[in-house]
Every structure is written in structure tokens, then in C-alpha cells.
Amino acid sequence: xxxxxxxxxxxxxxxxxxxxxxxxxxxxxxxxxxxxxxxxxxxxxxxxxxxxxxxxxxxxxxxxxxxxxxxxxxxxxxxxxxxxxxxxxxxxxxxxxxxxxxxxxxxxxxxxxxxxxxxxxxxxxxxxxxxxxxxxxxxxxxxxxxxxxxxxxxxxxxxxxxxxxxxxxxxxxxxxxxxxxxxxxxxxxxxxxxxxxxxxxxxxxxxxxxxxxxxxxxxxxxxxxxxxxxxxxxxxxxxxxxxxxxxxxxxxxxxxxxxxxxxxxxxxxxxxxxxxxxxxxxxxxxxxxxxxxxxxxxxxxxxxxxxxxxxxxxxxxxxxxxxxxxxxxxxxxxxxxxxxxxxxxxxxxxxxxxxxxxxxxxxxxxxxxx
Amino acid sequence: xxxxxxxxxxxxxxxxxxxxxxxxxxxxxxxxxxxxxxxxxxxxxxxxxxxxxxxxxxxxxxxxxxxxxxxxxxxxxxxxxxxxxxxxxxxxxxxxxxxxxxxxxxxxxxxxxxxxxxxxxxxxxxxxxxxxxxxxxxxxxxxxxxxxxxxxxxxxxxxxxxxxxxxxxxxxxxxxxxxxxxxxxxxxxxxxxxxxxxxxxxxxxxxxxxxxxxxxxxxxxxxxxxxxxxxxxxxxxxxxxxxxxxxxxxxxxxxxxxxxxxxxxxxxxxxxxxxxxxxxxxxxxxxxxxxxxxxxxxxxxxxxxxxxxxxxxxxxxxxxxxxxxxxxxxxxxxxxxxxxxxxxxxxxxxxxxxxxxxxxxxxxxxxxxxxxxxxxxxxxxxxxxxxxxxxxxxxxxxxxxxxxxxxxxxxxxxxxxxxxxxxxxxxxxxxxxxxxxxxxxxxxxxxxxxxxxxxxxxxxxxxxxxxxxxxxxxxxxxxxxxxxxxxxxxxxxxxxxxxxxxxxxxxxxxxxxxxxxxxxxxxxx
Numbered sequence: 001x002x003x004x005x006x007x008x009x010x011x012x013x014x015x016x017x018x019x020x021x022x023x024x025x026x027x028x029x030x031x032x033x034x035x036x037x038x039x040x041x042x043x044x045x046x047x048x049x050x051x052x053x054x055x056x057x058x059x060x061x062x063x064x065x066x067x068x069x070x071x072x073x074x075x076x077x078x079x080x081x082x083x084x085x086x087x088x089x090x091x092x093x094x095x096x097x098x099x100x101x102x103x104x105x106x107x108x109x110x111x112x113x114x115x116x117x118x119x120x121x122x123x124x125x126x127x128x129x130x131x132x133x134x135x136x137x138x139x140x141x142x143x144x145x146x147x148x149x150x151x152x153x154x155x156x157x158x159x160x161x162x163x164x165x166x167x168x169x170x171x172x173x174x175x176x177x178x179x180x181x182x183x184x185x186x187x188x189x190x191x192x193x194x195x196x197x198x199x200x201x202x203x204x205x206x207x208x209x210x211x212x213x214x215x216x217x218x219x220x221x222x223x224x225x226x227x228x229x230x231x232x233x234x235x236x237x238x239x240x241x242x243x244x245x246x247x248x249x250x251x252x253x254x255x256x257x258x259x260x261x262x263x264x265x266x267x268x269x270x271x272x273x274x275x276x277x278x279x280x281x282x283x284x285x286x287x288x289x290x291x292x293x294x295x296x297x298x299x300x301x302x303x304x305x306x307x308x309x310x311x312x313x314x315x316x317x318x319x320x321x322x323x324x325x326x327x328x329x330x331x332x333x334x335x336x337x338x339x340x341x342x343x344x345x346x347x348x349x350x351x352x353x354x355x356x357x358x359x360x361x362x363x364x365x366x367x368x369x370x
Numbered sequence: 371x372x373x374x375x376x377x378x379x380x381x382x383x384x385x386x387x388x389x390x391x392x393x394x395x396x397x398x399x400x401x402x403x404x405x406x407x408x409x410x411x412x413x414x415x416x417x418x419x420x421x422x423x424x425x426x427x428x429x430x431x432x433x434x435x436x437x438x439x440x441x442x443x444x445x446x447x448x449x450x451x452x453x454x455x456x457x458x459x460x461x462x463x464x465x466x467x468x469x470x471x472x473x474x475x476x477x478x479x480x481x482x483x484x485x486x487x488x489x490x491x492x493x494x495x496x497x498x499x500x501x502x503x504x505x506x507x508x509x510x511x512x513x514x515x516x517x518x519x520x521x522x523x524x525x526x527x528x529x530x531x532x533x534x535x536x537x538x539x540x541x542x543x544x545x546x547x548x549x550x551x552x553x554x555x556x557x558x559x560x561x562x563x564x565x566x567x568x569x570x571x572x573x574x575x576x577x578x579x580x581x582x583x584x585x586x587x588x589x590x591x592x593x594x595x596x597x598x599x600x601x602x603x604x605x606x607x608x609x610x611x612x613x614x615x616x617x618x619x620x621x622x623x624x625x626x627x628x629x630x631x632x633x634x635x636x637x638x639x640x641x642x643x644x645x646x647x648x649x650x651x652x653x654x655x656x657x658x659x660x661x662x663x664x665x666x667x668x669x670x671x672x673x674x675x676x677x678x679x680x681x682x683x684x685x686x687x688x689x690x691x692x693x694x695x696x697x698x699x700x701x702x703x704x705x706x707x708x709x710x711x712x713x714x715x716x717x718x719x720x721x722x723x724x725x726x727x728x729x730x731x732x733x734x735x736x737x738x739x740x741x742x743x744x745x746x747x748x749x750x751x752x753x754x755x756x757x758x759x760x761x762x763x764x765x766x767x768x769x770x771x772x773x774x775x776x777x778x779x780x781x782x783x784x785x786x787x788x789x790x791x792x793x794x795x796x797x798x799x800x801x802x803x804x805x806x807x808x809x810x811x812x813x814x815x816x817x818x819x820x821x822x823x824x825x826x827x828x829x830x831x832x833x834x835x836x837x838x839x840x841x842x843x844x845x846x847x848x849x850x851x852x853x854x855x856x857x858x859x860x861x862x863x864x865x866x867x868x869x870x871x872x873x874x875x876x877x878x879x880x881x882x883x884x885x886x887x888x889x890x891x892x893x894x895x
Contacts, residue, residue, distance in 0.1 A: 220740055220752040227737065231726040236684050237717060238737045239706035 005346040015344050020290055020297075023336035024304070030332050040319060048318045049311035049329075058310065060196025064268055065306035068093070068277070070205035070299055071260035072284035074212045075253030077293040081216065083229040084249045088134065088149030089257045090281025091156035092127040096258025097265040097276050098160055099126025101179070104186035105168050105272065111185045119186060119262055127258015128251040130156065135246040145246070153281070161274050168272065179272040188267035199267030201260070206299065208256055213295040225249065257281065278309065279327075286334040289341075305330065382444070383408045383536055383567050384429070384460075389438035391424050396775050398424040400591040401438065406536065409565045411558060413578045413599060415611050416588035417815040419773055419785045422571055425588070426538055429569075430462045431455040461534030463525045465541045471514035471647060478513055479528045492531075499527050503557045514647045518670040518841075519550040526557070537561065538569045543577060549876070555581055573815040575604040589613055612817045619823045619848050623867070624661045624830070633804045633835035634658040634713075635694040639687065641680050649673035651680060654861040656854060658804070658835040663827060664864055665850030666839040667875050673859040674839050675718065678808045681837075682715040683708045695804060706741045712803030714738075716794055718812065718839075720786060724793045727782035731774070732756070732763040734781050735796050742800060762799065770795035771821070787814040794822055798829060805829055808839045823849050843872060857881045 015022075031049070032042035052058035072089045079086040100123030103110060133152060137143040161177075170180040188199040216222035228235040228245045235242065265276055287305050291298030312326025386404040390397065399421045406412045416422045427433040429440065431449040439446055442458055449455050455462075469478050476493040483492070493509035500507045505523045513521060522542065529537060539558075543551040558568055558581065572578055578585060578599050585599045587610045595610050602610075624630075634657070641651040651673055658664045668674055679685040680693070687693055687701035694700065695711045705715070715738075717723045725734045736759050740747060747759050760778065767774070770791040774784055781789055790811070797805060810826065811819035827849050830836045839856075840846050846853050852864035855878035862878050 218753050218756070220748060220754055223733065223736060223740070223754060226729070227726055230728050231722050233719075233723050234726045234737060237682075237705065237715070237723055239704055239709070239741060 002351050004349045004351055005342070006349045007346055008344075012344065015340075019340040019344060020292070020301070020337060023290070023333060023340050026336040026340075027329065027332045030336075031329060034328065038321070040321075045315060045319060045321075048315050049325075050307065051314050051318075052307065052310040057196040060191075060198035061310055062303060062306050063191070063198040063202040065309050066302040067199075067201040067205045068260040068264050068280045069284050069287045069305050070302035071201075071208055071263070072253075072257045072281060073287035073291060073298045073302060074205075074209050074295050075256035076284055076288040077291070077295060077298060078212070078216070078225055079249040079253050080288060081229045081293050082225045082245055082249045083232075084246055085146045086131065086134070086149050086250055086253050087146050087285070088131070088152050088281070089253065089284055090277060090279065091149070091153035092131045092254045092257040093261040093264075093277050093281045094153075094156040094160050095130040096123040096127035096254075096261030097272065098156075098163065098261075099123055099129075099258070100262025101182075101265055101272050104182045104266075105179050108180055108183060111183055113185070115185045116188065116266070119266060120259060123258045123262025124255040125258070127261060128255040131250045131254020131257070132247065135243075135250045138246055139243045145250075149250075160272065160276065164272050164274055170271075177274050181271050182266065186266060187270055188263060197268075199263070201263035201267045204259060204263060205302070208259075209295040209299050216295065221248075257284075283309075283330055286330055286337070290333065290337050305333070308333070381407060383442070385441040385444075386429075387439045387441070389425065389428060389440065390436050391421075391428060391433060392436050394775065397591045399428070399435075402588070402591075402593055404586050404593070406567050406569060407584075408535075408567055409562055410583040411562055411568045411570055411581055413582035413585035414569055414571045414588070415573070415575075415578065415585055415607060417611055417787075417817050419590075419788060420588040420611070420815075421591040422588055423540070423785075424591075426462070426540065426569070426571065429455070430460060430538060456532050456534070459533070459535035460538065461529035461532055461536070462538040463522070463529050463540065463542060467521050467525055469513045469521055469524060472512070474510050474512055475507060475516070475524045476509035478524055479509070479531065482528050483531065495531060496527050499530050503527075503530065503560055504553065505557055519546050522546070522554075534566070536567045536569065538571070540571045541573070542570075543572065543574060551577070573819070575599075575607045575816065578607065579604060587611055608816050611815070619820055619827065621827050621849060622831070624851055630659040630661050632657045632659050633696055634681070634806075634837060636681065637692055637694070639677075639680060639692045641676060641685065641687070644676070644685070649676055649859045651676055652859045654859075656837075656861060656864065658837050660803075660833055660835050661830055662851040663830045663836040663838060663849050665846035665853040666837065666856055666861070667843060667846050667853055667879060668839075668841065668856035669879055670841050672856045674808060674841075674856055676859070677856065677861075678715075678717060678806065678839060681806055682713075682717070709738070709742050714797035714800060714802035714805045716797055716805075716807040716810065718808040720789050720793060721782060725781040725789060728780055730778045730780055731767070731772075731784075731792060732760045732778055734792075735759055735763045735766065738796060739800065766792060766795040766799050769799065770825075787818040790814050791818055791822065794825065798825055801832075802829075802834060804835045804837075806837045806839075809842075810838060810840065811842065811845060819845070843875065846875075847872075855879055 028046060032046055035042040035045035052062060072093065076086060076089060100119045102122060103115065103118060130152065134145040134148040137148050138145045164179060165177040168179050170176070170178060173180065188201055191198045191200060191202065216225065224240050224245065227238060228240055228242060232242055260280070261276070265272060269276060283305055287298055287301045290304065291301035308326050308329045311329065312323050315321045315325055316323045382405045384406040386402060389399055389402040391399040402425055414422050424433060428435045429449065431451045431454050434450070440449060441447070447458065449458065476489055476496055479496055480487065480489055480492050496507065496509045500523070505527060507520065507523045507527060513524065542554060546554065561568060570578070570582055579602065582599050585597050586593060587595045587597070589611065599607060636654055636656045639651055639654040643650045649672060654677065656664070666674065680687060683700065683703065683705035686704065690699040690701040692701040695708055695713050698711060700708050700711065721727045726737065736747060736754065747755055749755050763778070766772070772788050772792045772795070774788065776783070784792065794807070794810065805826065807826065810822050814822065823845065826836050826838060838846065838849065850867060852866050853870045853875055854864040855862045855875055857879060858881065865874060
């Protein structure tokens with residue numbers, strides 16, 4: 001007795017569109033079961049989980065959490081569309097935050113309207129430069145970019161840790177491992193400071209999503225990305241270079257991720273700390289796939305995943321549950337999204353221990369001989 | 371159940387009544403009637419998209435019919451899977467092989483058998499079958515080292531080991547040399563002599579006339595006639611298939627001879643093997659002049675693919691002077707730069723090389739022409755003018771009579787012949803100065819093939835240089851002004867059409883030194 005995935009002859013357009021929503025419902029149902037097993041009223045717990053949507057200041061928090069997720073995921077979608085696997089956004093995020101902070105940390109008295117644009121550009125350069133290491137290793141030594149980009153995350157985490165405990169530590173900070181607070185010229189302005197603390201990093205995310213949508217849909221470069229992802233041999237026939245594409249995808253993704261990093265440091269934290277990301281770089285992978293690698297879909301997906309963070313905090317404060325609940329929900333969401341997508345393209349066939357069951361076979365199947 | 375049906379004697383092995391299959395709007399098969407008697411070779415003829423593959427897939431259990439009845443030895447059956455088809459006694463040899471190159475022939479056969487037979491027994495049985503049917507094969511040989519003809523033998527032996535009563539062969543000779551095809555025909559005769567039935571799908575009308583007892587002709591999903599092919603001419607069969615007269619390919623000898631401008635010059639082209647199963651190129655030299663068609667013959671796997679990659683610029687050369695296009699050294703420049711000099715390329719594989727299967731036709735037009743037609747297709751900053759590309763795509767579709775089911779379908783949704791017409795038309799639409807085509811009509815039916823060949827000749831007569839790499843000798847003799855032969859990574863000097871004979875070219879394909887047959891000839895004369 002075994003399970004076999006059989007390719008469907010054609011995929012249903014209806015279910016392709018519905019798939020993310022089905023995944024939400026399944027995640028909510030599984031979450032309810034989990035709450036019930038933990039001994040909580042599942043309806044009340046789920047209500048608490050989505051309670052952040054009911055208050056304006058909480059919506060600001062939602063935008064703060066969604067901004068980095070969307071920025072990173074938009075970049076990652078380029079990589080994944082090209083069939084290139086950048087798993088190291090977390091590291092590029094940290095290095096973007098570090099490089100963007102060089103000027104406010106080393107020249108804390110520099111006050112100018114030029115400071116913020118300079119920080120943003122340096123953050124992007126930092127993220128892109130750090131993201132250029134895996135493609136360099138891949139093209140030069142044929143290493144696997146999944147492994148190298150992931151390993152570089154841990155290097156980045158330790159570089160940040162060393163900086164804030166060592167050379168960049170605030171001399172007047174009572175020995176806490178953090179830099180001095182940035183001056184006002186180094187802090188991203190709020191969108192609407194009267195109602196909450198969301199900053200214009202969220203605007204960056206929306207603009208990046210729209211620009212990337214246009215690039216992928218209408219421009220030759222986006223065409224190149226799609227060709228290389230779908231059929232590298234046809235891409236070579238077209239005259240596209242696989243090596244250059246690996247660099248392009250990683251560096252675009254790294255630049256957007258670096259921008260997310262410095263926006264978070266400048267707009268939300270206002271200084272460097274040992275930890276500046278609650279795993280945005282990894283969660284953004286879920287965002288990218290939940291958004292079907294479409295930049296506009298990623299905006300919606302980013303807001304949903306931001307809610308899992310806030311909901312996790314809400315059940316922690318209101319019900320005393322572990323904050324790991326957020327991770328559980330993210331994991332379930334990714335599981336159900338990938339599951340729904342797989343079942344749109346394939347159906348499951350049970351194969352008995354003996355020969356295949358005769359006669360009563362459903363219509364569509366893969367040709368066995370192929 | 372299976373044994374019951376086997377015990378009842380019945381003259382008609384397979385009887386099909388009103389078999390219908392619908393894909394969306396398209397009736398791929400429309401009330402097909404077909405009977406196959408015991409011990410006959412039955413030909414299934416039809417153009418691309420006529421419904422041959424759909425019909426055969428229903429018989430082999432890969433597709434389920436929407437309506438109609440299949441009777442096997444007089445009893446209605448429902449063939450729900452290829453496994454069930456095999457159990458009934460229906461075997462199939464596909465046009466595209468499904469073999470693992472890194473495994474031996476016997477191991478590949480073992481993979482397709484359900485039972486856990488020891489590999490030694492399989493090799494033994496394979497040896498017996500290969501001896502009994504005149505299909506020489508070493509079961510211990512690595513598939514990667516075998517020629518296409520030998521690989522086909524593995525598929526046939528694999529099929530015969532399941533002791534089928536009906537064998538379906540899909541375009542079996544499209545990859546064989548004339549000598550290999552003759553051997554296959556002997557095998558088929560022997561199978562018929564044993565009372566086995568064969569459903570033979572082919573577009574080569576001469577071999578259908580020579581071998582088949584009866585023929586069923588399909589057109590647009592319908593049966594347009596049953597006939598005895600021996601009583602027909604190739605022209606009358608083609609007329610039944612296409613519905614109108616098939617265009618006769620016309621070729622006049624080019625004028626001007628060696629004074630015409632050389633467009634492609636290859637000098638001492640050498641290439642190291644790129645992988646464990648690829649062939650090195652050794653000192654190839656060839657000149658293709660404006661106005662002429664040069665054919666490159668050769669058995670599959672003698673370096674044609676590697677040669678195409680080198681000339682197209684997908685693989686660069688060590689020395690810039692190895693390949694010259696219109697007087698410019700291009701050995702170190704890539705495919706886009708060669709296209710900008712006026713060259714156009716059509717690779718052997720349509721899906722995944724010449725076209726991206728999951729992309730639309732208009733995207734696939736852009737694939738090879740975004741550089742050469744940048745002015746028309748791209749606006750400022752690299753924005754694609756999708757309307758202009760779609761219009762060009764429509765122009766190609768009309769010029770080449772590409773049949774499709776939607777306005778702008780994915781490449782994978784087209785039949786092989788129609789996609790090939792589109793890919794060739796995509797390049798012709800540019801009016802290239804140099805056209806290099808690998809296997810222009812592989813698996814393409816008579817009507818489409820004639821159209822493609824005529825288009826290539828017309829392009830040459832309009833002043834372009836055309837280089838055609840093909841394993842189909844009939845095709846090369848039909849369109850070429852001179853024929854060179856590839857063997858083991860080397861290339862013979864081109865034989866002018868007036869001097870080239872099947873015998874001479876066949877000897878070169880087998881690896882005779884150029885000039886060798888001159889001696890043989892001189893000796894005989």
C-alpha cells in the first residue's frame with residue numbers, strides 16, 4: 001500500500017485562485033484544534049488571535065510588521081521565479097541594517113536631510129553585496145546556493161552581535177549591548193504619527209511591489225527571469241546567461257532585503273541591538289509562496305503573515321500562551337499553502353499492496369510509460 | 371476475466387466503434403471506427419493533429435474515451451490504464467524513448483516488468499527474444515553508449531517480453547538509417563508470421579505501401595477512409611490524409627557556383643566533449659554560400675547536437691576564427707551576436723530548447739528575437755511592446771498555417787508538427803541571411819514537412835545560405851545542393867548533389883574514409 005502523486009491533465013483555474021483562502025481556512029481549523037487540545041476555548045482563542053485587526057494603533061503595528069516581510073518577499077520572488085534558491089534573506093536583512101547604520105553610529109552628530117537617503121542607499125548596497133557572495137561561490141566553485149546563503153545568515157548574526165557588544169557599543173549605555181539611539185535625522189518619519197507609529201517603510205514596500213510587478217510582467221528583464229526559471233536550456237538558446245541571472249536575482253533580492261533591514265532599524269528600533277529581526281528573512285519565504293510569487297499577491301500575503309506575529313503576541317498577553325504559537329501558525333500556513341498547490345497540480349492515488357485495482361480507475365492519469 | 375477473453379477465437383482482434391475524445395472545444399477523435407484483424411499490419415495515417423496519438427492513447431489506456439466502445443476479441447473492454455492494456459495483450463513502442471542512459475539495457479527492461487525477476491533471467495530472455503526476432507542487442511551494454519536504433523530495439527524487446535498480441539508502433543522509423551529501417555521491417559514481417567497484429571503509425575507513405583495490409587486514414591479527428599495501401603500510390607494516400615493535393619517540393623539547382631559569397635565558414639572546428647555522453651568535434655571545416663542548401667547527414671549521436679551548439683554560439687569556440695559568419699570571426703561571441711549578423715537557428719528539440727513549454731507562442735517568438743527585433747519589440751527601458759509581438763506571432767501563425775486551439779496557447783499545447791512550423795516560421799519571418807536547422811521535420815507529418823522543406827529551399831533561392839542537419843536521408847536528397855556526412859565528430863567534404871548517391875552517403879555514415887568509395891568505385895568500374 002503506497003501513495004502516489006499523479007499529475008492532473010489540466011489544473012483548475014478556480015481552485016488555483018481559491019488555494020490561498022482554502023489554506024487560511026485549514027490553518028484556522030487546525031489552530032482551533034490546537035487551542036482546544038491545549039485546553040482553551042478555540043473560538044475565543046482564535047478571536048484573540050485576530051483581535052489586532054480591530055484597533056487602529058494595532059493596524060499600524062500590522063503595517064510595521066508587514067513592511068519588511070513584503071520588501072523581502074518581493075525580492076525573493078525574483079529568485080524563486082528564476083529557480084534560484086536564496087534562503088539567506090535573514091542575513092542580508094541584518095547586514096543591510098548594519099551597513100545602513102554606519103553613518104549614524106560613527107558620526108552621531110551628523111544632521112542633514114541627506115542622511116536618511118544615504119542610509120537607505122547604503123543599506124541596499126550592503127544587502128546586495130552580502131547577497132553577492134552565494135552567486136560568486138556558485139558560479140566560481142559550483143557550490144549549492146541554498147547551503148551557502150543559509151550559512152551566511154549565522155555569520156551575519158554574529159557580526160551584528162560582535163559590533164553591538166564591541167566596537168559600536170554605546171559608551172553611555174550602561175554596558176548594554178546596543179548602539180546609541182539615532183538622532184532625529186536618522187529616523188524614518190511616521191505615516192500618520194497621530195494614530196500610531198507605522199513609518200514610511202510600508203510605503204517603500206508598496207512601491208517596490210508595484211515596480212517589481214511591472215518589471216516581471218512587462219519588461220524584457222522579467223521575461224528573462226521567467227525563461228531562465230522555466231527552461232534554462234531555452235534561456236541559453238535565447239542568449240541569456242545563467243551565471244548573470246544568478247547574480248541579478250540574488251542582488252535584487254539582497255538590495256530589497258537590505259532596504260527592509262535599514263528601514264526596520266531606522267524606523268522601528270532607532271538603534272542597533274543584538275537581534276533586529278524576529279525571523280523576517282525566513283517568514284518572507286512563506287510570504288513569497290503564499291503570494292504565489294506575484295508581487296501584488298505578496299502584499300496581501302505579507303499582511304496575513306504580519307497578523308500571525310501580532311496574534312501570537314495577543315494570545316501571549318491575553319491567554320498566557322507561548323509566543324511560539326506564532327511560529328506554529330506560520331508553519332501550518334506554509335504547510336497548507338504548499339499542500340493546496342500540490343493538490344491543484346496532482347492528485348493522490350492509493351496503490352494497493354497487490355496489483356493496481358482493475359477497471360474502476362478514474363479518468364486522468366500520467367502515462368505510465370513516460 | 372482476461373483468460374476468458376483469450377480462449378474465445380475471433381477473427382477481429384480489436385474492434386473500435388464510435389470512439390470519441392473531446393478536449394475543451396476540440397473533438398480530437400470523433401466517432402472513430404477501426405478493426406484490426408489477427409496477424410495483420412494495420413497502418414494508421416494522418417496529419418499532425420488528426421487524432422492518431424489520442425486514438426492510440428485511448429487504446430493503450432492512457433486516456434479515457436468520452437464515448438464509444440472498444441472490443442477485444444469480441445468482448446467489450448474498458449482499458450483504464452497502460453498496465454491493464456498490457457495484461458490484455460496490447461504493447462506499445464513510443465516515438466520518444468523512456469530509457470535511463472546510465473543503466474544497462476537489461477536493467478532498463480527490468481524496470482518496466484512488474485514481477486521481481488532476477489536481472490540474469492531478464493538478460494537471458496532478452497537475448498532469446500533478440501535472437502528470435504533479428505534484433506541484435508547486448509543486454510549488458512550501457513544505454514548511454516548505444517545508438518538510437520539500438521535504443522529502439524531495447525524498447526521493442528521490452529515490449530515483446532510482455533508477449534503482446536497487438537503491438538502499437540508510433541513513428542518507428544523516424545530515427546533510423548535506411549539499413550536499420552530494413553532490419554525493423556524484417557522483424558515486423560516475422561511477428562506478423564507468428565499471428566501477432568501490429569498497429570503501425572507512420573507518415574512515410576512508401577514504407578506503409580510496402581509493409582501494411584490495411585490502412586485507416588484520419589483527418590481532423592474523423593476516419594476519412596479505410597484502404598489497402600498496396601493498391602494506392604503515395605500521392606493518393608497523401609491526398610486522403612491532407613484532403614487536398616500535397617505540395618510537391620520543387621528544387622532548382624542554384625546558379626553561380628563557387629563565385630557566390632560564403633556566408634558561413636567553419637575552419638578546423640574542434641570541441642572537447644562537454645559531458646560523459648557527448649561526442650568531441652574533430653577538425654570540422656565547411657563553407658555554406660549564399661543561395662545554397664547544404665545538408666549534413668549522419669546517424670544520430672555522431673556529434674550533430676554538439677556541432678549545432680558550437681555553430682549557434684550556445685557553446686563558444688577556443689579560437690575566434692573557427693566560425694565565421696558573413697566574413698566576421700564569431701568563435702568567441704555568443705548566440706545573440708551571431709543572430710545580429712543575420713543568422714537564425716532552429717534546434718532539434720522543440721520543447722525546452724527551441725521553445726519554453728509553459729510560455730505562450732508570442733512569448734516564444736520574443737525568445738529568439740528580442741535582440742534582432744529590439745527596435746520593433748522593445749520600447750524605452752526594456753518594456754516589451756506585447757501588442758507588436760502578438761501581431762508578429764499572428765503573422766507567423768498565418769504564414770506557416772499553424773493549427774492551434776486557442777488564440778495564444780502555451781507552446782506545449784501545440785502538436786509537435788505545428789510547434790515546429792511555428793519555430794521555423796519565427797526565424798523565416800526575420801528573413802535571415804543564414805539559417806541553420808537541426809532535424810527540421812523530425813516527427814512531422816507529410817503535409818507540414820513538405821511545407822517546411824519548400825520554405826527552406828525558397829529561402830536559399832532568395833539568396834540566403836541554409837544548413838540543414840538531418841537524419842532523414844530522403845529529406846536531404848530532396849532539398850540539398852550538396853551533402854556532407856558527420857561520423858564520430860568528423861565531417862566529410864560535401865558531395866555535390868549530382869555526385870551524391872544513397873550508397874556513397876550511406877558508406878560515409880558508416881564511417882568510411884572520404885575517398886574510400888572512390889577507390890571502391892574505380893575498382894568496380
